[in-house]
Amino acid sequence: MDSQRDATEQTVTSLDSPPQALPGPTGAAGKQIPPAAVARLTIYLRALNSLLAEGTERVSSESLAELSGVSSSTLRKDLSHVGSYGTRGVGYEVQYLSRHIAAALGLTHDWKVAIVGAGNLGKALARYGGFESRGFDVVAIFDADQMVVGNEVGWLRVSDVADLEAVLERTGTNMVVLALPAAVAQSICDRVVTAGVRSILSFAPVMLQVPDGVTLRKVDMATELQILAYHAQRAQTPGQPE
Amino acid sequence: MDSQRDATEQTVTSLDSPPQALPGPTGAAGKQIPPAAVARLTIYLRALNSLLAEGTERVSSESLAELSGVSSSTLRKDLSHVGSYGTRGVGYEVQYLSRHIAAALGLTHDWKVAIVGAGNLGKALARYGGFESRGFDVVAIFDADQMVVGNEVGWLRVSDVADLEAVLERTGTNMVVLALPAAVAQSICDRVVTAGVRSILSFAPVMLQVPDGVTLRKVDMATELQILAYHAQRAQTPGQPE
DNA sequence: TAGATTGTTAATCGATTAACAATC
DNA sequence: TAGATTGTTAATCGATTAACAATC
Numbered sequence A, B: 001m002d003s004q005r006d007a008t009e010q011t012v013t014s015l016d017s018p019p020q021a022l023p024g025p026t027g028a029a030g031k032q033i034p035p036a037a038v039a040r041l042t043i044y045l046r047a048l049n050s051l052l053a054e055g056t057e058r059v060s061s062e063s064l065a066e067l068s069g070v071s072s073s074t075l076r077k078d079l080s081h082v083g084s085y086g087t088r089g090v091g092y093e094v095q096y097l098s099r100h101i102a103a104a105l106g107l108t109h110d111w112k113v114a115i116v117g118a119g120n121l122g123k124a125l126a127r128y129g130g131f132e133s134r135g136f137d138v139v140a141i142f143d144a145d146q147m148v149v150g151n152e153v154g155w156l157r158v159s160d161v162a163d164l165e166a167v168l169e170r171t172g173t174n175m176v177v178l179a180l181p182a183a184v185a186q187s188i189c190d191r192v193v194t195a196g197v198r199s200i201l202s203f204a205p206v207m208l209q210v211p212d213g214v215t216l217r218k219v220d221m222a223t224e225l226q227i228l229a230y231h232a233q234r235a236q237t238p239g240q241p242e
Numbered sequence C, D: 001t002a003g004a005t006t007g008t009t010a011a012t013c014g015a016t017t018a019a020c021a022a023t024c
Helices: A035-053 A061-068 A072-082 A094-105 A120-127 A161-171 A182-194 A221-236 B035-053 B061-068 B072-082 B094-105 B120-127 B161-171 B182-194 B221-236
Strands: A004-012 A091-093 A111-116 A136-143 A156-160 A175-178 A199-202 A215-218 B004-012 B091-093 B111-116 B136-143 B156-160 B175-178 B199-202 B215-218
Touching: A035 A061, A035 A072, A035 A094, A035 B221, A061 A072, A061 A091, A072 A094, A091 A094, A094 B221, A111 A120, A111 A161, A111 B221, A120 A136, A120 B120, A136 A161, A156 A161, A161 A182, A175 A182, A175 B221, A182 A199, A199 B221, A215 B221, A221 B035, A221 B094, A221 B111, A221 B175, A221 B199, A221 B215, B035 B061, B035 B072, B035 B094, B061 B072, B061 B091, B072 B094, B091 B094, B111 B120, B111 B161, B120 B136, B136 B161, B156 B161, B161 B182, B175 B182, B182 B199
Parallel strands: A111 A136, A111 A175, A136 A156, A175 A199, A199 A215, B111 B136, B111 B175, B136 B156, B175 B199, B199 B215
Antiparallel strands: A004 A215, A004 B004, B004 B215
């Protein structure tokens, strides 16, 4: 139907690279899922959950693919990495498939998320409803500004970033979202890593360095707009002569 | 050094798909740049700009690659899509290269951005400093809530989304950022497209449909966290038996 | 000339698509 | 049995990497 592309995010992770040995003993269980497929599985999961919400019990690869904006070929291939949970000639049971995808993605236990930076973006993220409903608990929010420390944000009070390590420890945080200026991002990132957090999502517009074993993802608004600009410009100038 | 991956964002664009004819007459000018390369070019551009800020005049592919977190091979290959702006045996002149990348990305003229949704996220985006400095002017922000319409956000006043078409027209908006709930995203998106905007960045957690010729990019916080969860879980369970 | 570094080619690797045999 | 749809295989396509000839 229309071309669907993955692009954009940088993930620095040493977890993909070494196949980690272990010659996958049973079925699709211990297997590596290709990064592109992981990203799409989250989309299928969302589509399945809205089907579930409206009471749909079964779905074919064809319709789930359409809801997700991919080809049915891609969808079936992606699902094959998770396992074999459909019925030929029939389709997939929505709830059953949803559960297995969630399990494959590691969404069965709850994740505790701390946000560093209580500026506009940090506050927006802390209050964002989409997290709790998907098994992500925001358990802390930090800022360096003493005028902001102690303020209420959603259900939380802003902690002093000076107490970062202690609060991460006490709350059992296992994921951190960095919503802070480029200038301080690397040093805070280092402290977060040293404190034992191995999953970091950064909104800071800089390349951060993390050691092996730490997964870092990056979201950058300016980058997104620049990519849009490239496409818009191409559309306007279909082929300018030098 | 470490594995660098592109993943994550969905771009629905029909602009990639048809090579658009025009057998590229001169050099690399009218050529298609592969999506993965476009995303990285924005990173190089940022690195070049910080080099420029600290007064560095020349840089080799090796060091620029390191700053950007890619291999020098990838970097040179990416630059080759833009043109040939280095000197063998010497390297690249920072300012010169920066300008050419900016031109290739279509960042030479200013883009006018409107934000739809003046909730936490919309406000955070409107006040985000990274835009102006990169040639993106935020010219309008909208909301449907009459309690919010007329409020001040940064330099702007919140417009009524009822006046969407008129304001987009008057401000000359050519990019829209959707920062609104899933439920209303598609209908607002349709209005934006009908108003003639062809570049849309959506933060709404739904698959949006856009016609051919419109470029849509999507950023999704919950998806990002789910991808982190997948990696974290893998790290914990190096190969669980069934 | 000797050393350095680009731009490009060819080889590898991974992701997408099409097609179809298996099977409900 | 006939129709439908999965799961998988093989073919295509695109992206990354390594290597090196061109050249400053």
